[in-house]
Amino acid sequence: MNQTKIGIDAGGTLVKVAYWENDNIVYQTFPSQAIGDAISWLYNTFKNPAVCITGGKSQLFAEKLTAPAEMVVEFDATNRGIQFLADQQRYAIENNFMFVNVGTGTSIHLVSDREQQRIGGSGIGGGTLIGLGYLLTGVEDYAWMVQLASNGDRGNADLKVKDIFEGALSPISGDLTASNFGKKESMIAQPPSNADKLAAVIGMIGEVIVTISLQMAAQHNVDFIVYIGSSFRSNPLLQDIIEEYTRLAGTEPVFLGNGEYSGAIGALLSPD
């Protein structure tokens, strides 16, 4: 019987799925907590799926399938997916670039002559937003969290350089963050809203990630960074911070459409 190849990236927070329908790739997402739903969907949708799977939860996922799945090395799959999306979206990706995958955590990779190498990472990532964001505000839903954050003012929680210099000449731009969540005295006088707190969490995550990424780009002589991961979904605040700082450093940021599916696409396109 004809088999349909399905690429799956079973991550810490989300299971991403990619498959061909005519000449287009179709995408699906499920929460990793509800792996059973993803599996029911798979068998309800396809009679005879040939599953190629990658990601931290791939083993767990594969054990629940009725037929053996092909296991795909995650970082290579992501790299393959990025190259595919970049070609499709007509980005002229250079031979030497970095990709930064902002998933539950953050993983940083150098690509030279199409081969990737993991050069670093950080536990600060999308999981930090939903975990720390929940602790600070009690909000559990991701969509609501990012929606709230878009109306927040980080300035009610973060201390800027100009807040310290109070009008005196500062050696660096007054608009830079001097201390994330550092505005303690003003916060006592006027507690920040949930929206302000979430905007400040996103600001802190973005600044940490972009700082590490730019240091690595300088170290490896890279002037092109591809940012991917579901943490950018409906989250323009995070994208804007990372984009702005990357450009300020003279490095070109690229946010690929459907970039969060790079791993699933790479699994789908894995050699037979």
Ligand code: ADP
């Ligand atoms: P992983 O592969 O580790 O699951 P992803 O690239 O899928 O990582 O990114 C996960 C992050 O994406 C979450 O930590 C959260 O910040 C964000 N996110 C986007 N959409 C959702 C959603 N519907 N539910 C939960 N988190 C989401």
